[in-house]
Amino acid sequence: MNNLASYNWLKEYCKTDLSVADFARELSLRSMSVEKVDDVAARFDRIVIGLVNEVRSHPNADKLRLVTVNIGSETVEIVCGGVNVASGMKVCVALPGSKVRWHGEGDYITLGESEIRGVKSIGMICGAGEVGFAELEKGEKEIWDLSFVLAVAGTNLAVALELEDTVFDIEVTTNRPDVMGIVGLAREAAAAVGGQFVGKQPTVITPGTGIPFTVKIENTERCARQMAVVIDDVKVAESPWWLQKRLLLAGVRPINNIVDVTNYVLLEYAQPLHAFDYRNIEGSEIIVRAGKLGEKITALNGKEYDIGGHIVLADAVKPLDIAGIMGGNETGTTEATKTVVLSASSFDATSIRRTARALNLQSDAQLLFEKGLSTEALPIALARAVELILQTAGGIVASAVCDTRVKEYKPLVFPFRPEMARKRIGVEIADERMQRILEELGFVVNRTAEVWQVTVPFWRDHDIEVEVDFSEEIARMYGYHLMTGVLPAGNPPTTQEPVAIIWERFIKRQMAAAGYDEFFTYSFTNVEDVVKYGDDVATPYEILNPLVSEQSHLRISLIPGILRAIEGNQGHTRAAKFFEVSRVYLPTVNDLPIEETHLVFGEYGYTDATSVFRKLRGTLEMLANKTGLEITLSRGDIGDKWHATRSANIIIGGKIVGIIGEVSEKIQQRFGVDLRVFMVMLEVENLFEAMKLTHRYTLSSEFPAIMRDLSVIVDERVEFAAITRELKNDLLTTVALVDVYRGKGVDGGKKSLTLQLTLQATDKTLTAEEANKVIEEVGEVLKTKFGGILRS
Amino acid sequence: MENELRQLLAEVQARLLGVNVLADLEVVRIEVLGRKGKLAELLKGLAVLDINEKKVIGVVANEVKMGIERAFAEVEDKLSAAAVLAKNESEWLDMTMPGVTPEVGHTHLTTQAIEDITNIFAHLGFVRARHPEVDWDYYAFEAMNMPSDHPARDDWETFFVKGEKGVKGKMVLTPHTSNGQVREMEKGVFPIRMISIGKCFRRQADVRHLPSFYQFEGLVIDKKASVTELKGVCDYFAKSYFGPDRVTRLRPYHFRFTEPSFELDVSCSVCSGTGKVDGVKCKLCKEGWLELGGAGMVHPNVIKAGGLDPDEYSGFAFGWGVERTMMMRAGLNIDDIRILYKNDLRFIRQF
Structure with a gap:
């Protein structure tokens, strides 16, 4: 609630000598905030009372008149469209340099000298709206008849109309409707700025007798x-x-x-x-x-x-x-x-x-x-x-x-313990000072016992509800700005950060370090998106009073929002890596939703699905390694949200906890995305408890490693994991996949894998012969078990 | 012999003047200084000299040898410097080529602000807590001293969720993080110094408001919490986050869940708290101050709702918007808050 309060009116009830600026500041610091200070007279600079001498017709316009006006020091001629202008009338004349609003609307503009239809016009005879009093407008073409004013021609309008005043725009808090009135505000102000409240009782009504009522x-x-x-x-x-x-x-x-x-x-x-x-x-x-x-x-x-x-x-x-x-x-x-x-x-x-x-x-x-x-x-x-x-x-x-x-009025009385107030405020304020503050605000204080009895004045009988309310009155009038802040004493708490917060932060940092940009999509979803994504509209929680129809439900998946974000970016950013860690709201029966944090990360706009899959899988494995989780992937019935042969469930501890895969073209297109999208979705909420930072060192061999590359052509559907399972040898420490090639030199339905084999012993330096033997064995396995053709 | 030696030196110096490549220098070096080179040949003559002559010639021979070596070294230095220069010249790079930004990802601006805020309060012993984003209106309002139908609830433009009314009222999207206050107290571990940073929802959207935004809620519940402690914490945060040159003030305000209540204002960065820029009213602030948000001493009714005796425990709390706080930092230059959650990668990548 805002109170537009005239300073002159206020001063009838609150005696103060403070300047406008000091008054506004002190009131803001101890009572209600002064949001704007409006110097009323300043609006009427170069606007004066004019006395109309003569009204003649305009030589070139039927609806305009030439008005000769006495503005005190001189007589000027003004072109005027007002229908009610008449000689002998006192009018409001805005002189060049003053500010007026055309027809009482829009912004104020500075008036210049002008020529209207070939006749020079010095200033303007104004309607009430044109000088800011639209409320007084009677007709669109009527000028403001100021004949009631006593002031002589040439007097500034603010002086003539006694408008030398300041209007404060004050934000009044909702607990204090009494301060919406000048009297209530004056009472507050007197206490806040050190003024004196002047109470006035209106004349008691003398009852009449003529009309029974x-x-x-x-x-x-x-x-x-x-x-x-x-x-x-x-x-x-x-x-x-x-x-x-x-x-x-x-x-x-x-x-x-x-x-x-x-x-x-x-x-x-x-x-x-x-x-x-x-x-x-x-x-x-x-x-x-x-x-x-x-x-x-x-x-x-x-x-x-x-x-x-x-x-x-x-x-x-x-x-x-x-x-x-x-x-x-x-x-x-x-x-x-x-x-x-x-x-x-x-x-x-x-x-x-x-x-x-x-x-x-x-x-x-x-x-x-x-x-x-x-x-x-x-x-x-x-x-x-x-x-x-x-x-x-x-x-x-x-x-x-x-x-x-309905019932007799009994003023509210509350006990008040000064010691509790001092403790709550943290400042040693003397009893006398407290009493004075309360009394200045109209409370009646009875100090006959250790616990005071404070009677609440009627204008505060809705906002004073408990004893601590008095401590607010005392603290604010003492002045928060005069208190010295201290850091909290006492013991620090013994609670720990929740694991969800710890791991959410960790994951975000890891994702950013791995080159992914973070999306923040809204928690809202809507019927259209739920249907597009192939979920049941009955599943998500519905908002009873949505602001817009696009935000009518609570999401059960991060993915639709992310697809929308991709759709918004594809026009200017044709490929990107993104992630989001945020909550979804899963249904329960007659209870609050289960708020579950999910992680989604992925890439869109790629051409090589193989390399993107490997990057995403690598990122997933990095996260798992750093948090002590063991991940396996398993193809299975994943549903048509995902590419049938480019998706797998993510399994941790025997449970499906997410999906890695390419978004099916159907879903992608429904969301208007014209680029392929590969994603990992992980229900991290259920993993937080099991996560632990792994800081385990594995001894590296001191002896040199020998690295050999080997290319082999195999059938398209020969899985890399099947090959490595067969390549068991103590000296073969890693088998890395360097490249997958299809095309010239490789028949259709086949692919060429380039493997990098690392050979190393923990107890000696390997000889070339020993290494060659292992490589030969590997080649043999590739030929016999996988029908592979070795390429030189 | 002395003459022959000195002549050799002069001869070598003259010859080296004509050597222009390092390979030629090696040829001359072997010819002169090699095992069977000219110097060695000359010095063979030493053997026939008597002891006194040997002494004299020996000194000369040494001088000559050093002179020759110095001459070679000088030429070598000169030639290798030229060779390096020539190589470098052939490896010229265009230094005006544009840089390639390293492929790092970006956490969202809001994530960064949340981390900054968390760290500042961690110094004061505040521990992060996590509370529901969809909650019963009991926690959002009732427990916060706002009974149903209280007009103060209007200030929180609340979203309601369809569903059966539970024992704790209707389901709402939390309009503020204050729902965490009584929830935290219900855990029964004291003292509390909580900082809960979470998502809130209100039915408003314009250049300054988002229907979904983040707040950070501080809550201290202890036996002697006071207004001056709250003021100390506010000042510490403001100076840490906005910089030591920014000033704060507490201004009285009214909230149902705190008593006394106030708003924390921070001096404006644009007009340095003067309210004027070049004599014109500052567009960003009100009379030199920016409102950060509300704060106050926890209302005894809230303490009671948390299961404590308000005569024994007191506390203070504050709840401020993350985005608003972040945008009040000098220099960010965002004039429409909605850009934050448009998920435009060109925006996200700037931070």
Whole structure:
């Protein structure tokens, strides 16, 4: 909630000599944040009062006039399109160099001298909107008639209209609706900036007798107090300028003196009031009740609402307004109103909130009511409104001051232990200082015992709930900025980082080191993607109130999001290595989802599937080696998400924990990816517990190794693992696959494998003869067991 | 003999003037200094001399030999330097060719920020914790002193998940990491110094908001936690993360789950906390300050929800957006937060 507060108005209730900047800073540090400071007069630089001498027609334009205006020091001629400009009228003249908004819209622009249809024009005669008061616009082509102003021609507008003021835009926290009013803000400000709060009691209403009137609360759960008073013989008219001005600076449109007074009191005391035309209330009674089933009302915004079950103010036959939210369209005051019923109510905050939500209807009054307002603000606000109506619209109080409440008011009292507050704040603040702070804010302190008794003022009866609330009042008024920070004392905790966090970090670092770039895809998915990926739409959790339809469900796999990311990149990055470590949300029965961390890494945009598979497998094995896991791959029924002969399950500890494979062309194409994608998906969540950092050293042989390359042509489907299983020899330490070749010199259905054999003994240097013998044996095995043809 | 020796030296020096390649130099060297070379031949004459003459000639012979060797060395140096130069000239490289970036991968900017944040708090003894991203509204709200229908819940534009209502309420996507506070206390191990960094969700998306983002939640529960300790931790973090020249301030605020509550502001990097750039209002901040996020002393009702006695235990907590914090670091220059999760590799590879 933001409060646009006039400094001049504020100073009527808070005596302070602080400059605008100091006031704003001190208030922000101890109370509410001042987000903007608006120097009102600065808006009206070079805008002055002009007195119209003469109005002539424009020689070249029917709709324009030439107006001779006295602007004090001189008389100038201005071209003007205003339909109501007349000689003898006081107008608002914007001189060259001033800032105005064309037709009251858009940004402010700096005015220059201009020529309009061949006639030179010095400045501009403005409509109210053009100098920032769009709320006062009567017609599009009307200029602002300032004849009511006493100031002479040439007087600066800010001076003439008493607009030498500052408006603070203050963010008021939701627990403090009282600070939405000038009086509440002044009380805060006085305590915060060291000013003096000036409390003023409005004139007590003198009850009248002419018109009998009563109020009744039928729904005692949702309304705690209802007041009303009738004022007869009012003259509904435009409000005096001083009143309009205050509404305008707060961004409220002036309507008529009756409505304006209720808005003025709202701004001053943060207590909504409503004014009804007495003629529209049948039965001389306001009844607070629940709306009947099917009951409807047309609100001030012209829309009809079904108010069945919602709380309303009603008369004997019909609803009068949607209680606490908006008045009825036909029951408010108009220019013909002679008798006004002023109503003040106290509603249950939750009830107002539910109704506002159900009807999707908001108002300034509702925003305050739903924060929780005190029953005790009603008589003060009502008295202030009566005082102002009598002052601005005349009339007399014609009824008793009707007042009914559900139960007697008892101020809240809480115990307070100064020692606990000092401990909580961490600063030695003296008892006297604490007492003074609380009292400045309106609390009544009783210090007769070690545990103090603190009485809460009515305007805080919704936000003070527990003893520690007082420590906040004391701490903030003492000033957080004056406290010295210290690092926490006490023992550090004994808990350990969860394994999931340790390994997630480890995996991310390893993946980046291995050349993979990290994606961060959203946890959301949607029906379309789930279907495209071939999963059951009933499986993922559904979001009841998604922001957009693309984010309607929670993902059960990282892969669709990653395919979308690839699709987004393929236009500018034709090949890449990527990874993501993040959670998926797997279904349970009537419980929270199982949040499981998955790792996906892969590569897209390659031409050589063999080499990509080997790189991904190598990366997978590196991760496994570093974390003490043993991985095997197994072809099997993997389903049509993956390439039928280029995919395998990843098995750790006898369980399938992931897949390595090329994404099937069907899935790839459904996601609009036009490049092949090879991926590893690993359900790492289930591996974290078993992972351990392996730091084991294996002794290397001190004797030289002999390396020999051997190329052999075998059938396409001869597996490398089958070959190495057969090549058992103590001297043969490794068999590496250097190259797989197909093409010229190798028949179709065959492939040429280049193996690099490393021969080494742990106890001696091998001779060439010994090495040759092993190589010969290997060649023999390749020929006899695999039908291989050795290439020289 | 002395003359012959000196003549040999002069002769060699003259000859070497005409040698231009190292191979020729070797030929001359063998001719003069070889076992059967000219010098050796001359010195054979020493044998016939008497002892005094030997002494005199010996000195001369030594001088001449050194002179010859020096002459060879000089020529050799000159010729090999020329040879190296010639080789280098033939190996000319275009030094204006563009560099090839090493093929390293990139962790996401957010991952990097999470690591930085983790490390800073680790110095103060804060241990990472892990909590659900989909949780019961009891943990997100009720336990955080926000009963159902409380208007404060409006501040968290919450996503609800379809499903049966459980004993702990409705299922929600956690709108803040504060759901971890009571969950951490329920573990029953004290004191707590937790830093929980997790994904949160809110129904808003624009240049400053993402529907899914990360927060880091700090929670201290101990017997003597105080506002001044919270202030100390905030300052330590801000100075470590943003740099020693940035200033912080605590500004009063209101949250249901903390009392007192405040927001932590950090001085703006663009206008150096003055609120003005070249006399014009700074576009990034409010009057020289940037809001980092909320903090406060844990509300006694939250302590109670965690199963502790608020008269015995107190605590403080803070929850700040990872992306927001990261973007407040000087110089990052990201003006639309949504770029972070577009997964554009050209973006990811810049960090």
